[in-house]
Amino acid sequence: MTVLVTGATGTVGSAVVTELNPTELPVRAGVRDPTATSLSVETVTFDYTKPETWGDALDGVEAVFLMFPPGVTPGRVTDFADAAVRTGVERLVFLSVLGADKLPVLPHRRIERHLERLDAETAALRAAYFMQNLSGIHSPEIRERGELFVPAGEGRLGFVDARDVGVVAARLLTGERRLDRPAVTLTGPTALNFEEAATVFSAELDREITCPNPSRRAVARRMRDRGLSAGFILFMLAEYQATRFGLTARITDAVAALLGREPRTLAQFVADYRDQFRP
Ligand SMILES: NC(=O)c1ccc[n+]([C@@H]2O[C@H](COP(=O)([O-])OP(=O)(O)OC[C@H]3O[C@@H](n4cnc5c(N)ncnc54)[C@H](OP(=O)(O)O)[C@@H]3O)[C@@H](O)[C@H]2O)c1
Structure with missing residues (x-):
């Protein structure tokens, strides 16, 4: 297979590829x-918005x-899932998001519902906030200013390491593990607010990292100065608003x-991503 x-x-996806062993079974990256x-x-051209790329990818x-x-x-994602099942795919593992069960308007929930109706084994992984957001989008502030600059107030998040989500996905894709329900919520071990997260950073990096608890406006301004798009900034503010309201704990x-x-x-x-936080 x-x-x-x-x-x-x-x-x-990169964590899934790392976890799957191509010497045991062929892995194709789209x-x-x-x-x-x-x-x-093996790497093939694949684009959700270009159905002409789907056939070769699914062969x-x-x-x-x-x-x-x-x-x-x-x-596009549900159309591709249909095409996959038509060509004989038996297992589909979908990266969803924490809270999809509570917010039916989320596009992730729409995709989940569609998958549940397919004639295939499907699993939706409702992942909490990735720790990798901190080594990604938020790393410039950590590196250059020693700050976790997020408008999340006192709200808590179940920070999960995306590598763990990737390992779970890989085990489900190979059939080594199975879910007894259509979806599962994946979180890290503890729900932390950003002040507590800053304490963890300070201890691990051996330098002070603070959480100034900035306003939404201040974060938006800083992100705009970094050249991030208005759409992305609005999306991010909405995500952290959910945390402020206690929906991500x-x-x-x-x-x-x-x-x-x-x-x-x-x-x-x-500790694993230490180099990405060096000033
Ligand atoms: N960030 C979080 O904390 C978090 C938590 C839970 C769930 N999620 C969900 O996770 C998903 C994002 O996953 P991620 O963080 O692993 O991805 P990511 O790091 O944001 O990377 C986006 C990926 O999407 C691919 N892509 C973009 N447009 C595409 C297209 N038209 N067709 C095919 N591939 C396309 C890109 O591939 P190429 O550019 O190489 O083609 C890239 O591999 C979102 O649905 C998000 O809601 C995020």
Whole structure:
């Protein structure tokens, strides 16, 4: 069987590719521009918005890792899922988002509902806030100013390491693990607010990292100065507003139950990504 990983250059997709062992089973990475990547597995052109790329990507595939990329409509993802099942795909694992069950308007929930009706084994992974947001979008402030500059107030998040989400996805794609329900919520071990997260950073990096608890306006201004798009800034503010309202504090034991080990802690993450936080 071949496993197709979409979003293979992304935060979770790259972890899925790393975790799957191409010597045990063929792994195919679907990316928009294969010439722009150097993955260690077979790489094909794949774009959710270009159905003409789907046929080759799905050739001989038994399991697919699905995700919902920014800028793509959910209908493209569900159309692709239909095409996958038509060509014989038996297992689909979808990267969803924490709270999709509570917010039916979320596009992720629309995709989940569609998958539940397919004639295939499907699993939606409702992932909490990725620790990798801190080594990604928020790393310039940590590196240059020693700040976790997010408008989340006292709100808590179940910070999960995207690598753990990738391992869970890989185990489900190979059939090594199965869910007894259509979706599972994946979180890290503890719900932390950003003040507590800053304390973890300070201890691991051995320099003071603060959480100034900035206003939404201050964060928007800083992001705009960094050249981020208005759409992205609005999306981010909405996400952190959910945290302020206490909607992201949930913790589950699903990672431990599925992997037989505890999820990575924020301290482990900071230690592993230390170089990305150096001033
Ligand atoms: N950030 C979080 O804390 C968080 C938490 C839970 C869930 N999520 C969800 O996770 C998803 C994002 O996953 P991620 O963070 O792993 O990805 P990511 O790091 O944001 O990377 C985006 C990926 O999407 C691919 N992509 C973009 N447009 C595409 C298209 N038209 N067709 C095919 N692939 C396309 C990109 O591939 P190429 O450019 O290489 O083609 C890239 O691999 C979103 O649905 C988000 O809501 C995020």
